[in-house]
Amino acid sequence: MFLVLAFLFSFSSAQAQNLDDYIQRLRLAPLAAPQKRMALYQLGSKLYFDNRLSGKGNISCNSCHSQEGFGGDALPLGLGEGAQGLGARRVQQNGLVLARHTPANYNVGLADVRTLFWDGRVMRIRNHWMTPEPKINGENPELPEIARTFDSISAVQAVFPLANPAEMLGKESTLSTVEAWDQIMARVLSIPEYTKLFRVAYPNVTSFNIAHVGNALAEFQRHHFLAVNTPWDLYLRGRKNALTERMKRGATVFLGKGMCTMCHVGDQLTSYGFQNIGVPQLLADDHGRAAITQNPNDVYKFRVSPLRNVGVTAPYMHAGTFKNLWEVIEHYNNPHNTFRNFTWNPRHRNYSDTLILDTNGANHDNRERTLSPQLARNLYLTSDEKADLFCFLKVALTDISLQKYLKGVENEVTDCSPLLN
Numbered sequence: 195m196f197l198v199l200a201f202l203f204s205f206s207s208a209q210a211q212n213l214d215d216y217i218q219r220l221r222l223a224p225l226a227a228p229q230k231r232m233a234l235y236q237l238g239s240k241l242y243f244d245n246r247l248s249g250k251g252n253i254s255c256n257s258c259h260s261q262e263g264f265g266g267d268a269l270p271l272g273l274g275e276g277a278q279g280l281g282a283r284r285v286q287q288n289g290l291v292l293a294r295h296t297p298a299n300y301n302v303g304l305a306d307v308r309t310l311f312w313d314g315r316v317m318r319i320r321n322h323w324m325t326p327e328p329k330i331n332g333e334n335p336e337l338p339e340i341a342r343t344f345d346s347i348s349a350v351q352a353v354f355p356l357a358n359p360a361e362m363l364g365k366e367s368t369l370s371t372v373e374a375w376d377q378i379m380a381r382v383l384s385i386p387e388y389t390k391l392f393r394v395a396y397p398n399v400t401s402f403n404i405a406h407v408g409n410a411l412a413e414f415q416r417h418h419f420l421a422v423n424t425p426w427d428l429y430l431r432g433r434k435n436a437l438t439e440r441m442k443r444g445a446t447v448f449l450g451k452g453m454c455t456m457c458h459v460g461d462q463l464t465s466y467g468f469q470n471i472g473v474p475q476l477l478a479d480d481h482g483r484a485a486i487t488q489n490p491n492d493v494y495k496f497r498v499s500p501l502r503n504v505g506v507t508a509p510y511m512h513a514g515t516f517k518n519l520w521e522v523i524e525h526y527n528n529p530h531n532t533f534r535n536f537t538w539n540p541r542h543r544n545y546s547d548t549l550i551l552d553t554n555g556a557n558h559d560n561r562e563r564t565l566s567p568q569l570a571r572n573l574y575l576t577s578d579e580k581a582d583l584f585c586f587l588k589v590a591l592t593d594i595s596l597q598k599y600l601k602g603v604e605n606e607v608t609d610c611s612p613l614l615n
Contacts, residue, residue, distance in 0.1 A: 213442050216449040223461050224430035225422040233395040238414025247356055249364035258296050264506045265298035265419050270514030272296035274360040286546045290360045295514035298507040303348040303416025308466040310351040312496045312512045313486050318347050327371045343405035349412035353404050375404035421502040421593040425613045440609040444586025447579050453570040457498045468495035469566040472529045473511040474536045475552040494561050505588035506596050519587050523580050527573050533562050585610035
């Protein structure tokens, strides 16, 4: 018995040392909470839940990015204006089915974020913006009073769903983006409560524009959807018992044999780059990043997502086609097997429309032919390694505040119990 215990202690110590070596080599650090600007946060909180930001007064930012939906809507593809409900209870009704999965907005407001939207259509390039609205782009924007007021990339991103007819503006709207922004500002500033909140949040400003709304929304999201207290972050801060032995083994798979850090690198576990990883496509063929850059080398590339709270933000990928983390792991273990054997039920209880899988042969072949060279092939992960990796992703990367939602994890994989304190 003594020899067995000595062996287990030795193996455990070696595993921890191996993990710590990876952490040191990759210079990984825990995430930290930014300072809260309270008046701006309070304005953003009011705006975030207010249907009056939408063209028809029937949808808010929270409708698609709610706490109930874990920062998103818990559905394969987003549902726009006309849909009802929150999170997994959101149903299509009169709403349009959007082209892509609603990404969770955890940590979207942290300073190192460089790209937003699945196709990266909002980016910061040196000291200026690249967005779908040309009038705020470039070093000499046509609307400098707006472009130069934005204080973060998440503030820029926040104002585009407001002006999108399928999302919040209203399906029948013909307003341009700038016209929609002007209409929103006129409506909001006609409300005395908002006039006061804006003045408190911006004491030295006399003329408000849509960027002031974006900054407030970003400040609210920055703190409301903050995930910096995961077991992984606690471990990186020195609390070595925050991870179980299986989580530690899973972390070494993630950082080593699994080759996940080819793309999921850095403190947020993302390069913020774009990759084609061969995700099965729903509805129409989606060329991803190439539709923005017009570069054929970007075809089928989508943003590499950060991974905090990935354990509660299913389904996964830009099309929402992977239902759980087991499917994600199996795909990365052997992407070509996904192309050959992936199955999909086109009927979903939350949608009136049928979510048809794109089985066009030419599209299928092109997606497989243009797979990213950084996508690992044939990892040959063992069953134990898959379980270890699942445990790391599912539990170790989930914020302590959300661990109570990880029901059943310990029944799926032993030594993978949520950390609740």
